[in-house]
Amino acid sequence: MNVITMSEFANNGQSPEILFWVGCAGSFDARAQKVTKAFCEILNHAKISFAILGNEEKCTGDPARRAGNEFLFQMTALQNIQTLNMYAIKKIVTACPHCFNTLKNEYPELGGNYYVVHHTQYLETHLSEVKIKFDEQSDTQTVTYHDSCYLGRANNIIDSPREVLSKLKLDLKELKRSKLNGLCCGAGGAQMFKEDEPGNKRINTERAEEIIENGSKIVTANCPFCLTMLQDGIKEKNQQDNIMVYDLAELVLNKIVK
Amino acid sequence: MAQLIFLVLLLTVGFFATKRFLRIKNIISLGSEEVISGHRSERLKRLLLIAFGQKKMFERWIPAIMHLFIYVAFLFTQVELIEIIIDGLFGTHRFFVDKIGSLYTLIINFIEFLSLGAFVATIIFLSRRNLLKLARFQKPELNGWPTKDANIILFAEIVLIIGIFSMNGSDYLLQSIEPEHYKSTGHLILSSHLAPVLFGGLDASSLHIIERFGWWLHILVVFGFVLYLPYSKHLHIFLSFPNVYFSKLDSAGKMENMPEIMNEVKSMFGMEVDATSSAMTSGEIPTFGANDITQLSWKNLLDAYSCTECGRCTSVCPANQTGKKLSPRKIMMDVRDRAEIVGESIFDMGVEKEKFDDGKCLFDHISREEIHACTTCNACVQACPVLINPLDIILKLRRYEILTESSGPGDWVPMFNAIENAGSPWQMSVDRDEWSKS
Numbered sequence: 180m181n182v183i184t185m186s187e188f189a190n191n192g193q194s195p196e197i198l199f200w201v202g203c204a205g206s207f208d209a210r211a212q213k214v215t216k217a218f219c220e221i222l223n224h225a226k227i228s229f230a231i232l233g234n235e236e237k238c239t240g241d242p243a244r245r246a247g248n249e250f251l252f253q254m255t256a257l258q259n260i261q262t263l264n265m266y267a268i269k270k271i272v273t274a275c276p277h278c279f280n281t282l283k284n285e286y287p288e289l290g291g292n293y294y295v296v297h298h299t300q301y302l303e304t305h306l307s308e309v310k311i312k313f314d315e316q317s318d319t320q321t322v323t324y325h326d327s328c329y330l331g332r333a334n335n336i337i338d339s340p341r342e343v344l345s346k347l348k349l350d351l352k353e354l355k356r357s358k359l360n361g362l363c364c365g366a367g368g369a370q371m372f373k374e375d376e377p378g379n380k381r382i383n384t385e386r387a388e389e390i391i392e393n394g395s396k397i398v399t400a401n402c403p404f405c406l407t408m409l410q411d412g413i414k415e416k417n418q419q420d421n422i423m424v425y426d427l428a429e430l431v432l433n434k435i436v437k
Numbered sequence: 438m439a440q441l442i443f444l445v446l447l448l449t450v451g452f453f454a455t456k457r458f459l460r461i462k463n464i465i466s467l468g469s470e471e472v473i474s475g476h477r478s479e480r481l482k483r484l485l486l487i488a489f490g491q492k493k494m495f496e497r498w499i500p501a502i503m504h505l506f507i508y509v510a511f512l513f514t515q516v517e518l519i520e521i522i523i524d525g526l527f528g529t530h531r532f533f534v535d536k537i538g539s540l541y542t543l544i545i546n547f548i549e550f551l552s553l554g555a556f557v558a559t560i561i562f563l564s565r566r567n568l569l570k571l572a573r574f575q576k577p578e579l580n581g582w583p584t585k586d587a588n589i590i591l592f593a594e595i596v597l598i599i600g601i602f603s604m605n606g607s608d609y610l611l612q613s614i615e616p617e618h619y620k621s622t623g624h625l626i627l628s629s630h631l632a633p634v635l636f637g638g639l640d641a642s643s644l645h646i647i648e649r650f651g652w653w654l655h656i657l658v659v660f661g662f663v664l665y666l667p668y669s670k671h672l673h674i675f676l677s678f679p680n681v682y683f684s685k686l687d688s689a690g691k692m693e694n695m696p697e698i699m700n701e702v703k704s705m706f707g708m709e710v711d712a713t714s715s716a717m718t719s720g721e722i723p724t725f726g727a728n729d730i731t732q733l734s735w736k737n738l739l740d741a742y743s744c745t746e747c748g749r750c751t752s753v754c755p756a757n758q759t760g761k762k763l764s765p766r767k768i769m770m771d772v773r774d775r776a777e778i779v780g781e782s783i784f785d786m787g788v789e790k791e792k793f794d795d796g797k798c799l800f801d802h803i804s805r806e807e808i809h810a811c812t813t814c815n816a817c818v819q820a821c822p823v824l825i826n827p828l829d830i831i832l833k834l835r836r837y838e839i840l841t842e843s844s845g846p847g848d849w850v851p852m853f854n855a856i857e858n859a860g861s862p863w864q865m866s867v868d869r870d871e872w873s874k875s
Binding site: 180201203206207212215216219231233237238240242246247249250251253254255257258280283285288289332334335360362363365367368372374375378379380381382 | 691692694698725726755756759763809811813814815846849857861865869875
């Protein structure tokens with residue numbers, strides 16, 4: 180895959196149209212890596228010049244900050260801001276709602292001002308730049324969509340993902356708890372990195388049950404943590420062969436005429 | 438004589454209520470400074486839509502309509518209340534009746550219909566709590582006093598409405614018996630039907646007693662309510678307005694920055710530090726986050742006093758729904774309970790704010806397990822009809838735990854170390870862009 184880093188661009192005295200902020204999950208998590216690659220492929224199809232930071236990218240600090248570790252957050256965030264400002268970055272797209280929220284809402288106060296979009300919004304605006312195929316058989320199925328907290332409630336991005344699904348001519352069947360009332364997957368607030376507190380159920384199990392009840396064979400997510408949590412929950416319910424969890428970018432790529 | 442009793446009562450109630458409400462204002466001011474200013478038009482719009490207009494209540498239609506009856510009835514009964522106070526002080530009877538003409542008939546009719554609606558709503562509210570046992574009213578944090586508190590208020594509302602209808606009904610009948618004293622209110626639709634059923638056939642003197650009984654019942658319930666309010670969970674009837682006005686306008690996902698830590702790290706990195714923002718004072722051991730109400734902001738405390746314990750937050754909390762101990766409503770109740778304890782020492786017992794130390798803190802009310810269960814999903818924030826933010830408090834407690842105590846869940850330590858050493862929450866041995874090379 181042909182992915183150019185920011186430093187390579189800079190060495191050639193060029194700058195890309197947009198920086199793709201891959202994020203830690205997108206870089207290291209096997210499932211999220213597939214989403215990263217899918218999104219890069221879409222950008223290539225749409226002939227959008229983009230760069231990644233590669234090894235110069237660090238955790239945005241979201242889990243540290245939400246765990247309460249402000250020192251660590253400031254350290255990692257300020258290093259990122261130094262890097263981003265050094266390259267005079269103007270526009271950033273990311274596939275992770277947590278990175279998105281931190282870059283967009285929390286970096287400005289630290290001195291990092293960029294135009295930040297989530298891949299969901301970027302896909303919405305740039306979908307017209309790729310050719311989409313529509314095959315009749317598979318389009319009769321419904322898909323459902325899981326709102327991630329950090330896109331939905333945290334940033335009020337409710338319509339963009341639904342708009343993309345509708346442009347793909349996918350029939351969306353909403354979950355019971357959706358949009359601003361969506362149920363968390365259970366990973367936010369640094370829960371991804373710790374065991375659950377004692378309770379009678381895991382949050383992703385609760386969500387998986389709702390997804391099974393919904394009856395759609397495809398669940399769309401757009402957050403690497405949600406992907407993991409939903410997949411685990413569905414697996415726990417032994418439905419992994421019946422219900423597939425896809426990132427929005429994967430659904431888009433699947434419909435692009437190559 | 439009656440006028441004198443009324444005056445003494447009014448002044449006494451006014452005095453104690455003012456004292457008690459000022460005490461609450463003082464307790465809220467114990468919170469740390471948080472500058473909330475600007476965006477006036479946006480804030481006014483919120484005030485109109487969400488506080489006055491109850492916009493967020495209407496996300497659940499049935500309780501919203503019932504609540505609306507009680508709320509609008511409360512607003513309009515103030516007209517009647519002002520009249521009662523004037524009549525009580527000057528010995529007049531229905532002071533407004535010949536001052537505003539047919540508008541008076543309209544207002545009283547309106548109040549009567551609203552009161553009937555409020556009566557039905559209150560009965561339904563009581564049965565939801567005590568008979569239907571709605572899940573969000575059965576959580577452990579409501580055991581004991583909070584449940585009693587809610588029932589007392591609902592019961593008082595019923596008594597108040599009984600007062601209104603006895604007063605209006607008997608008055609309506611008396612208008613045809615002693616028209617010179619009981620001036621005509623015009624046709625009262627509800628009372629003209631109710632009064633003959635309830636008081637038909639009674640003589641003038643009995644009706645007169647009922648009328649006075651209703652009148653005094655009305656004002657005494659109001660006096661009692663005013664005195665009771667500062668002790669109850671019912672302060673939202675006033676505090677929801679400032680609370681909505683001063684609510685957070687940023688994206689819900691944005692966490693409050695800590696400039697003192699930012700500047701410390703900036704100077705560590707040799708970055709330019711904004712001289713106007715306060716740098717950390719050397720020598721002192723700093724406290725970060727909050728473990729007591731004085732470290733929470735005044736807005737956090739206003740949130741706590743505005744909470745009417747409806748439990749919408751808790752009913753949508755993913756942690757609570759899956760059996761974890763966290764309940765956002767309990768967080769708000771605990772903050773208020775702690776604020777009352779601190780306030781009692783400082784304002785009732787005269788302990789100086791700086792010297793106050795009872796060896797206890799918020800963590801004696803809120804367990805670690807509760808704050809560790811939060812996914813920061815903002816569902817509680819979204820659910821609150823009066824824009825209370827429990828998440829902000831939870832995060833301040835987490836900050837205290839990690840930054841001041843250096844404790845917190847052990848599971849997080851490897852994550853912290855990995856971010857610090859490897860720039861990722863997972864310690865990885867491969868390059869960050871390894872994925873692009875395959």
